[in-house]
Amino acid sequence: MATIRLFSLGCSKNTVDSEVILGNLQVAGHEILDEHSPRNPQVTIINTCGFIGDAKEESIQYILRVEHLKKKFRTEKLVVMGCLVQRHREELKHEFPTIDGWFGVHEMDELLSFLSEDIEKTVEKANLYERLLSTPSHYAYLKIAEGCDRSCSFCVIPLIRGKHVSRSIESLVEEAKILANKGVREIILISQDVTYYGIDLYGSKKIAELTQKISEVEGIEWVRLNYLHPHQFPMDLLDVMAKNPKVCQYLDIPFQHISTRILQSMKRASTKEDTYNLIKTFHEKLPNAALRTTLIVGYPGETEEEFEELKTFVNDVKFDRLGVFKYSPEEGTASFELADDIPDEVKQERMDEIMEIQQDISLEKNQEKVGKELRVITDRFEGEYIVGRTMQDSPEVDNEVLILDEDDIVELGKFYDVEITEADVFDVIAKIATKN
DSSP: OOEEEEEEOSSHHHHHHHHHHHHHHHHTTOEEEOTTOSSOOSEEEEEEOOSSHHHHHHHHHHHHHHHHHHHHHTOSEEEEEEHHHHHHHHHHHHHOTTOOEEEOTTOHHHHHHHHHTTSSSOOSSOOTTOOOOOSOTTEEEEEOEESOOOOOTTOOHHHHHOSOEEOOHHHHHHHHHHHHHTTOOEEEEEOSOGGGTTHHHHSSOOHHHHHHHHHTSTTOOEEEEOOOOOTTOOHHHHHHHHHOTTBOOEEEOOOBOOOHHHHHHTTOSOOHHHHHHHHHHHHHHOTTOEEEEEEEESOTTOOHHHHHHHHHHHHHHOOSEEEEEEOOOOTTSGGGGSOOOSOHHHHHHHHHHHHHHHHHHHHHHHHTTTTOEEEEEEEEEETTEEEEEOTTOOTTTSOEEEEEOTTSOOOTTOEEEEEEEEEOSSEEEEEEEEEO
16 A cells, blocks of 8 residues: 555646546555645655646646655655646656656556556556545536547647547436535536537537436536537527526636637637627526636737727626636647747736726626625635635636625535625625525
């Protein structure tokens, strides 16, 4: 048996991979340490991100830090895995010769065998159902597919993760049941493109059917969907959201830009008109839904006029939630061949401008909630508050509800009705109304 600590970087898809690895290692007999444990592990794993420049830099810094600790405390093994390895294995091996093992995103079985070779019960093949959850026990991510068939000019995901491969509806419902039996009450469906789910297995998009079936699992009270692509959006999913109270009316759609010219250069298969029409449909079918998006500023050739067009778009739509990335040229993508002609300081200025607009929108929307009752799920304690989320908020990336629990009755992982008493830019303060 070995003591093992894993640092998981990047997105929620990486989180699921890390949970599967740790769950299988725990079943095999290893002791898993929390990443904040003061104990020095015998094995350290770093699950890296290689999506954009900042994420790659963070991964490199983790490798440097843990490599130093290995030398200082004589850790037996240091293993690096994930997206960065998939893209830059040979360069990394040359740069970090003391690392004991390098494993790409499709080498989970090889990694588990490598780490299990010194104990009696080895792991020859990963069991996807064996997960050691790193999220609070009442919510979990459920990765419904791997890879992506889109050809967005700026994105390295197809280069890293390969083609879109859906898991079967039966296997996902089974995993949802296992998670529910562990106390999970909110399932968050994720993949590189959730709306594409099922085409490879069933010949058509099946995300609406899958969402409905997951919602029927006993114990599951919320089903949330992240990463919905706008092109050829499956309208039957909107019908499920409208009719099924367990499905969060939450649309997480990365529009990326609004300029038709830039969208075409990005190979997004949509136009400005398509985007506005789709948003109009959302408002008609789901008038109370939260709309979240991510945008890219500083894409090659983005003019001042196109940036102003993007600002107008943000002001027009008034997204409930919004994030912004500065364009990062990534080797191997189509846009890498374009001149990265927007200076970084201009990218930063444009990013700041968009976020200033969004802050005003967010504050206005939060102020409208004051005096209203909302249903929340409670995630964690933070100082004098219990931190919760509404149906409109995904963990870690969205707004939070800060609940004052004067009667000391609130439990984590439970649902409560709260009354909003104050509003800030990204959070609201509430008091308990009733417990469900």
